[in-house]
Amino acid sequence: MNRPRWNCIAPVTACAVSLLVGGCQLVGVAVENYRKDATKTVDAESTVLEGKSFAAIVVADRGIQGDFPAMVDDLTATLTARLSSSGNNPRAGGFIPANDVLAYIYSSPAWTYKSKAELAEALGGVDRIVILEIMEYRLHDPGNPYVWDGMASGVISVYDPSSPTPELAIFERTISIRYPDETGKGPNDTPAALVYSQLGGRLIDRASWPFYDHKEPYYPKY
Incomplete structure (x- = not known):
């Protein structure tokens, strides 16, 4: 039963x-x-800029600057703005405006031979020197301008000029990003100016995000 x-x-x-x-x-x-x-909040990875004054410098070789004459100016301005935002947490203590940094760099081509302590003093006695060195910046593969295959890579480094080892970075990160995300896109689909700006925006995201709390997509494309 x-x-x-x-x-x-x-x-x-x-x-x-x-x-x-x-x-x-x-x-x-x-x-x-x-x-x-959706996005998620990601905590700052490093506090090396917290409460410190800084100057941000963007470096690229002559070949890259020849292809993109405005790139150093554009990235210097954007990187400085990101790192100096009053809404950042943690927040920097002060900064040298991008225009002042660019004016010094262009008027003093021998700045690359200065020690970090000398460079910091020349830039107003800042506590930190931030250098973004661009290693590659291209919109397409060499010889194939008909299909966008943008790539930008570089190294973001932070130096403490008052350190016993001022030439050694206290933070360093290699960055590599691409745009567009889809393959097969060309000038008829996306203007070159957009590819250029998106590459720069993504590069600055990855260069600046380690220093403040920020939001990222759950599934980031870069």
């Missing part, structure tokens, strides 16, 4: 489990769909 009862309970249990699993799958899909467009 007990057997029919067990036969009855088993399918009910199976149905309950099936509904539970199906519900979990639906929730999982909903969460994944939400995350595709």
Whole structure:
């Protein structure tokens, strides 16, 4: 007499489990769909700029500057603005405006031979020197201007000129990003100016994000 009862309970249990699993799958899909467009807060990785004054310098070789004459100016201005924002947490204590840094760099081509202590003094006695060295910046593969394959790479370094070892970076990170995310795009699909600006924006994101709390996509493309 007990057997029919067990036969009855088993399918009910199976149905309950099936509904539970199906519900979990639906929730999982909903969460994944939400995350595709959502962001998450990422804490600052380094506090080397907290409460410190800084000057940000962008360096690129003559070949890159020849291809993109405005790049050093653009990236210097954007990097300085990001790192000096009053909303940053942690927040820098002060900064040298980008125009002043650029004026010094262009008027003193021998600055690269100065020690970090001498450079900091020449730039107003700042506590930190931030250098973004651009290693590569291109919109397409060499010889193929018909398909965008943008790539930018570089090294972001921070120096403490008052340190016993001022020539050694107290923070250093290699960065490499690409744009566009889709392959096969060309000038008829996306203007060169947009590829240039998106590369710069992504590069500055990755160069500046380690120094303040910020939001990133759950599934970042770069």
